[in-house]
Amino acid sequence: MPDHTSNGMQCHEFDLLLTDMLDGVLGGAQLDAFQAHARSCSVCGPLLAEVEAGRNWLKGLTEVEPPAGLVNNILASTTGVDSQRLRVNVAAQPQFSWWERVQAWISGAMQPVWATVRQPRFAMSFGMAFFSLSVALSMLGVKPADLRQISLRPAAIRHTFYNTQARIVRYYDNIRLVYELQAAASKIRRNVRPAEPGPAKPKEHKNDTTEQPEQKQERNYSQSDHQFLLAGAPLGPSVVYPLNQDLPVVSVTTYRRFV
Amino acid sequence: MLVRRCVAGDAAAWEEIVRTYNRRIYNICYRFAGSASDAEDLTQEVFIKMYRTLSSYDSSKGAFVTWVTTITRNLLVDHFRKTKQDRLTDSIDAPVSAQEDAQPLSEQIQDQSAPPDQRVRSREVGESVHAALSKLSPELREAVILRDLQDFDYREIATVLKVPEGTVKSRINRGRAELARLLQRTYRQVM
Numbered sequence: 408m409p410d411h412t413s414n415g416m417q418c419h420e421f422d423l424l425l426t427d428m429l430d431g432v433l434g435g436a437q438l439d440a441f442q443a444h445a446r447s448c449s450v451c452g453p454l455l456a457e458v459e460a461g462r463n464w465l466k467g468l469t470e471v472e473p474p475a476g477l478v479n480n481i482l483a484s485t486t487g488v489d490s491q492r493l494r495v496n497v498a499a500q501p502q503f504s505w506w507e508r509v510q511a512w513i514s515g516a517m518q519p520v521w522a523t524v525r526q527p528r529f530a531m532s533f534g535m536a537f538f539s540l541s542v543a544l545s546m547l548g549v550k551p552a553d554l555r556q557i558s559l560r561p562a563a564i565r566h567t568f569y570n571t572q573a574r575i576v577r578y579y580d581n582i583r584l585v586y587e588l589q590a591a592a593s594k595i596r597r598n599v600r601p602a603e604p605g606p607a608k609p610k611e612h613k614n615d616t617t618e619q620p621e622q623k624q625e626r627n628y629s630q631s632d633h634q635f636l637l638a639g640a641p642l643g644p645s646v647v648y649p650l651n652q653d654l655p656v657v658s659v660t661t662y663r664r665f666v
Numbered sequence: 667m668l669v670r671r672c673v674a675g676d677a678a679a680w681e682e683i684v685r686t687y688n689r690r691i692y693n694i695c696y697r698f699a700g701s702a703s704d705a706e707d708l709t710q711e712v713f714i715k716m717y718r719t720l721s722s723y724d725s726s727k728g729a730f731v732t733w734v735t736t737i738t739r740n741l742l743v744d745h746f747r748k749t750k751q752d753r754l755t756d757s758i759d760a761p762v763s764a765q766e767d768a769q770p771l772s773e774q775i776q777d778q779s780a781p782p783d784q785r786v787r788s789r790e791v792g793e794s795v796h797a798a799l800s801k802l803s804p805e806l807r808e809a810v811i812l813r814d815l816q817d818f819d820y821r822e823i824a825t826v827l828k829v830p831e832g833t834v835k836s837r838i839n840r841g842r843a844e845l846a847r848l849l850q851r852t853y854r855q856v857m
Contacts, residue, residue, distance in 0.1 A: 426820070426835045454843055461842030464795050464849055465814035467788075473692040474706055481684050481710055485717040486677055 416444040421451045425458055548574070669730060673721050684713060687731070690816065691738050697811045698742045700800040708745055712738050728825055735818070736826045739808060746804050798848040806841035813838050 421444050427433045428441055445455045523529060558564075579585060671679035691712050696705035716737055723733050799807060812818045812826065813834075824831045 422836060422839060423832060425839050454839070457843035457846040458839050459842075460850070461810075461844070461846035462814060464798075464845055465810060465842065468697075468792055468795055468815060470689065470693050470815075471696055471702075473689055473709070474702070477692065477706060477709060478681075478684055478688055480706075481688065481713045482681060484710055485684075485714055486680060 416440045418444075418448060418451055421445070421448070422454075425455065428455075429459060429462060547571075669720060669723055669725070680717065683716075687734055688713070690731075691734065694735070694738050694811060694816060695742065697796070697799060697815055698804075698807060699745065700796070704745070708738075708741060712741055715741065729822070732818075732822050732825055735812070735816070735822075739826050742808070743804070794849065794852060795845070798845050798852070801848055802841055802844055806837050806844060809834060809837035810841035810845070814842070 421441060424433055424437065424441050428438065433441060445452045524533070557567075668679050668683060672683060688709060692705055692709045695708040695712070696702060699705050699708060712734075716734060719737070723730065727733075799810075802810070808827065809823065812823045813820075818826070820831045820834050823834045827834065829837075
């Protein structure tokens with residue numbers, strides 16, 4: 408803005424008083440000098456008209472309405488809750504007792520779990536698990552009516568445990584299939600055992616001074632044991648025959664069965 | 667009082683603050699940024715920043731509305747700087763004197779010769795003024811918005827903009843004059 412004096416007022420003074428003049432706070436001699444400068448100055452005169460026009464344009468602008476969800480969005484982004492929920496909580500908070508608050512907290516904490524559990528696939532799984540458990544309990548002889556008379560004393564629990572264990576073992580042993588399998592297994596074991604080299608058991612060899620290797624007895628029906636007996640010799644330890652005496656010798660073969 | 671309650675953790679007090687000031691802040695952002703979507707985002711940012719820094723408000727240093735407007739203005743300046751690259755062809759970055767070569771507003775507004783009725787004409791005039799406002803430099807724009815649209819006094823504007831009152835008055839005068847020149851040229855071309 409050119410700074411020259413016209414009617415006792417410089418252009419920069421005119422510029423400073425322009426807002427006051429438009430606001431209506433300028434009066435007296437100052438207003439006269441201002442108006443005189445505006446009429447005589449080729450720069451400040453049009454400037455006054457433009458500023459006044461511009462202000463009128465701006466005054467014609469109306470306020471715009473904010474978007475409908477702006478307040479809720481702001482509250483959600485600052486406090487984390489929307490307006491409706493906030494209002495409900497503020498109004499209802501004094502009416503809750505501590506027990507209701509605990510329940511509300513628990514239900515709030517369990518809500519994700521319940522939401523998962525309520526899904527059809529989980530519901531079906533729980534149903535099948537319950538069915539399987541009930542079938543297993545009924546097979547074991549557990550009846551719901553028995554649970555009422557159950558004693559929780561340690562001795563009673565121990566007694567129940569041993570009883571149940573014995574019952575299970577009996578039940579298992581009495582199954583026909585198990586019995587047949589056990590019989591077959593014992594038979595196989597009996598047949599296989601002779602072929603296995605058994606542990607060398609020390610045997611008592613009383614009155615044996617020959618130091619000869621021990622003859623093994625084969626455990627089969629064809630094993631023969633040849634003993635030479637004197638046919639006429641009476642049984643009994645007190646009878647002694649001289650070795651050079653001729654006595655009839657009879658060969659006897661005995662068959663023994665070793666089991 | 668409301669601020670003190672809010673700082674103490676009263677959520678209802680914060681909601682009251684939001685309801686009281688959201689319209690004003692949204693309008694400032696809308697007139698400065700020029701678009702409704704930007705204004706909505708900026709308004710939310712203003713309140714988020716306000717929520718975080720509410721405890722730093724000192725009532726002895728000024729009115730709450732001045733503090734809120736200062737936060738808004740600072741965020742608008744940041745936004746203007748961030749989006750500067752997006753407006754390389756926009757004349758808003760150019761000096762005020764260079765805006766004479768800007769794209770005429772007649773290309774952005776429809777023919778004004780035969781408005782169907784006064785209401786439509788008023789709306790179209792409002793749109794053309796809004797478009798002209800966005801052509802002003804940010805310094806002039808914020809000054810006229812605060813003065814002519816938000817009715818702040820010069821001292822409050824000086825506090826918000828952190829410039830002397832004389833500078834505020836000068837910017838307001840230049841802003842108004844520039845706006846009038848843009849609109850006069852527009853309507854002269856249309857008619």
